[in-house]
Structure formats: C-alpha cells, structure tokens
Amino acid sequence: MEGISLILAIVVVTALAFxxxxxxxxxxxxxxxxxxxGALKPKVAVAMSAVLNLVGAFLSVEVANxxxxxxxDESGIRPEVIFAALVGAILWNLVTWLVGLPSSSSHALMGGxxxxxIASAGVGAVxxxxxxxxxxxxxxxxxxxxxxxxxxxxxxTYRLGRxxxxxxxxxxxxxxxxxxxxxVSLAHGTNDAQKTMGIITLALVAGGSLAPDSDPPAWVILxxxxxxxxxxxxxxxxxxxxxxxxxxxxxxxxxxxxQTSAATVILASSHLGFSLSTTHSVSGSxxxxxxxxxxxxxxxxxxxxxxxxxxxxxxxxxxxxxLAEYVTGLGDWGTALVAVFLVASSAxxxxxxxxxxxxxxxxxxxxPVAEEPAGVITTAMAAxxxxxxxxAAEELAASVPAPASPAAPDTKTAV
Numbered sequence: 304m305e306g307i308s309l310i311l312a313i314v315v316v317t318a319l320a321f322x323x324x325x326x327x328x329x330x331x332x333x334x335x336x337x338x339x340x341g342a343l344k345p346k347v348a349v350a351m352s353a354v355l356n357l358v359g360a361f362l363s364v365e366v367a368n369x370x371x372x373x374x375x376d377e378s379g380i381r382p383e384v385i386f387a388a389l390v391g392a393i394l395w396n397l398v399t400w401l402v403g404l405p406s407s408s409s410h411a412l413m414g415g416x417x418x419x420x421i422a423s424a425g426v427g428a429v430x431x432x433x434x435x436x437x438x439x440x441x442x443x444x445x446x447x448x449x450x451x452x453x454x455x456x457x458x459x460t461y462r463l464g465r466x467x468x469x470x471x472x473x474x475x476x477x478x479x480x481x482x483x484x485x486x487v488s489l490a491h492g493t494n495d496a497q498k499t500m501g502i503i504t505l506a507l508v509a510g511g512s513l514a515p516d517s518d519p520p521a522w523v524i525l526x527x528x529x530x531x532x533x534x535x536x537x538x539x540x541x542x543x544x545x546x547x548x549x550x551x552x553x554x555x556x557x558x559x560x561x562q563t564s565a566a567t568v569i570l571a572s573s574h575l576g577f578s579l580s581t582t583h584s585v586s587g588s589x590x591x592x593x594x595x596x597x598x599x600x601x602x603x604x605x606x607x608x609x610x611x612x613x614x615x616x617x618x619x620x621x622x623x624x625x626l627a628e629y630v631t632g633l634g635d636w637g638t639a640l641v642a643v644f645l646v647a648s649s650a651x652x653x654x655x656x657x658x659x660x661x662x663x664x665x666x667x668x669x670x671p672v673a674e675e676p677a678g679v680i681t682t683a684m685a686a687x688x689x690x691x692x693x694x695a696a697e698e699l700a701a702s703v704p705a706p707a708s709p710a711a712p713d714t715k716t717a718v
Contacts, residue, residue: 326534335546359492360528391415391624407580418621446587456560457595476555551593
C-alpha cells in the first residue's frame with residue numbers, strides 16, 4: 304500500500320469536518336424531546352449524547368460497508384470525487400442548520416457522493432439497486448414506521464398510566480425518556496458515524512492506501528467517533544428548538560414513546576446495513592407521538608417545510624457536488640479553489656447565524672405561534688378517537704382549577 308498523499312489527507316480532514324457537522328446537526332434527533340420536556344438540562348443532555356455517540360461508533364461496520372463497497376463503483380472513484388461529495392454534503396448541512404430544519408445528513412452525504420460520481424464516471428458508476436433498496440426505500444419507510452409505532456406507543460402509555468399518580472407518572476416517564484434518549488444516541492453513533500467511516504475507507508481505497516473490499520481501519524473508526532461526538536457536544540441548538548417545540552408540544556409520556564420507537568427503527572436498520580436517516584426516523588416518531596395524545600396537534604406548517612427540505616436534500620447536495628467535481632477536474636488549482644469556497648461559505652453561514660444566537664440558554668424558549676386550523680390528518684385522528692369515559696371526564700374536570708370567586712363589593716363609602 305502507498306502512503307497517504309496530500310489530496311487524500313485533505314479528503315480525510317474534510318470527511319471528519321462533515322462528521323463534525325453531522326454531530327451538531329443531528330443532536331436534536333436524540334435530545335430535543337428530552338430537553339423540551341425538562342427531563343434533562345440542555346448541557347447535560349448533549350454531553351450524555353456525545354459519549355454514547357462515541358460508544359456507538361464501535362458497535363458495527365455494516366453501514367460503512369454499504370457506502371464504501373456498495374453504493375458506487377470503487378474503480379471509477381478518485382480522491383477528488385470524494386472531496387467534491389463532501390463539499391456538497393457539508394454545505395447542505397450548514398444551510399439547513401442555519402434555518403433550523405432537521406434535514407438528513409445521511410442523505411446529504413449520499414447525494415453528494417452520487418452527484419460527484421456521476422460527474423466523474425457517469426451514471427453507470429452508481430449502483431442503482433443499492434440506492435433503491437438501501438437508501439430510498441428506507442428513507443420513505445423509516446418515518447412512517449417510526450411514526451405509527453410512536454402513535455401506538457403514546458396511546459398505550461397513556462392507557463396504562465391513566466390510574467397512576469400524575470406527578471409520580473411524570474417522573475417515571477422522564478426517567479424512561481432519559482434511558483430512551485441514550486438509546487437513540489447510541490443508535491445514532493452506530494448508524495451515522497459509520498457513514499463517515501465508509502466515505503474515508505472509500506477514499507483510502509481510491510487513493511491506493513487500502514486494499515479493495517477492506518473494512519474501516521481502527522484509526523478511521525476512532526477518529527470518526529470522536530468527530531461526531533465533539534459535534535454532538537457543541538449541540539445543534541437551532542434544530543433542537545425546531546424538533547423539540549416547533550413540530551408539536553410533547554409531554555414526558557410522548558417523549559418516551561417517540562424516542563423508544565425511533566431507537567428501535569434505527570438500531571434494526573444499522574444491523575441490516577441500511578443507510579437510514581436518523582432525522583427521518585426521529586421526526587416521524589415525534590409527529591406520531593404528537594398525534595397519539597388526545598388533544599395533541601402537529602404543526603403542519605413546520606412539518607411541510609421539513610418535508611420540502613427532505614425532498615431537496617439528495618438533488619441539492621448532488622448538484623453542488625457535481626459542480627465541485629467539475630472544478631476539481633481542472634487540476635490542483637481547481638481543488639484549491641473548491642477548498643477556499645468551502646471555507647469561505649462555511650464562515651459566511653456561521654456569521655449569519657450570529658445575528659440570532661440560539662444556545663443552551665434559550666433553546667426551550669418558544670416564539671408565539673399562531674393557531675393553525677386542524678389539518679386533514681389531525682381531523683381524521685379526532686374522528687376515530689372514542690369519546691372519554693365518565694371517569695376520564697371527571698379526572699379532566701378535577702384537574703382544571705375552579706375560577707376565582709368575584710371579590711365582594713366594598714360597602715364603605717368614601718367621605
């Protein structure tokens with residue numbers, strides 16, 4: 304094997320930079336509901352998530368192998384192609400972070416890799432069967448499966464806990480929510496850190512520093528785990544706000560159901576080698592939990608913006624990556640120009656984000672939101688929900704404070 308060249312070193316550093324953005328972009332997946340319900344303080348939540356992301360990176364390499372061996376033809380890939388793919392993925396991550404939309408870092412990476420590969424080696428270098436079965440189908444199925452599971456789980460938790468003491472039940476669900484959030488963090492490290500491992504492994508194979516069909520080396524696994532953990536610790540506060548309070552208002556029971564459902568879907572997909580979007584899974588479960596509570600709502604205006612971002616992720620990242628690949632194909636000066644563009648664009652996005660700072664001190668603060676008319680799904684759910692029992696109605700009435708009695712008129716007359 305050959306040593307690592309300069310361009311290969313640049314690709315590895317850029318891949319770790321993407322992994323870092325993936326960490327802070329996706330922190331909301333694990334901790335948004337835990338923070339919004341008050342189960343954990345914001346800084347404690349992201350610290351716990353960072354540690355578990357690092358641990359999760361060592362649990363499997365199946366997703367890494369899907370990316371490094373299955374999605375594109377290794378023989379038609381140069382290190383510059385990987386660099387261009389990462390440029391597209393990083394810029395999409397930063398733009399969606401700036402506007403607080405929980406889009407998929409995984410699909411940004413997939414889109415960047417596909418666009419750069421097509422620009423370099425043609426459409427034939429992309430394995431369409433792998434793209435459909437292990438990327439596109441899971442992208443559609445994950446939010447639906449997680450959403451239905453969370454909806455049913457929410458209804459079950461409320462039914463099982465309807466006779467429990469209110470405060471005791473809330474404390475119990477908060478404890479369960481902390482455990483399920485840890486499971487989501489572990490699953491996120493297992494799934495998302497592997498994508499960077501796969502992309503670095505692919506670059507090492509393309510650069511001749513690693514034999515074809517190799518698994519990720521130990522140093523790649525460790526560096527990818529550390530990068531995503533550091534990004535997670537810094538916290539993607541803008542997206543945490545959107546996921547925690549922008550989509551729906553969650554109670555501890557709903558948060559527990561949402562996170563448990565999402566973690567189950569993510570861990571199952573990692574075991575099968577599916578390059579699943581943790582963002583899609585968690586967003587689907589949050590919306591399902593919102594619909595699962597009687598009287599709960601989903602803010603469909605926010606959800607619609609999120610769906611649009613999901614649909615644009617693959618093509619937008621692919622287009623930027625294809626353009627970057629065209630420029631890098633002009634020679635070393637082209638690669639340098641793309642690198643300068645990436646750094647300058649990232650700095651500009653960061654500067655724009657300073658106009659309205661969102662951090663751990665104000666992440667749970669919500670701006671006034673106008674009441675939305677009930678959407679089709681919410682109306683349909685309300686139509687099939689049975690009326691409350693007499694006992695439930697009495698419990699609800701007892702929980703509403705009685706109006707204060709009007710003050711007695713003052714009988715004294717001023718002299």
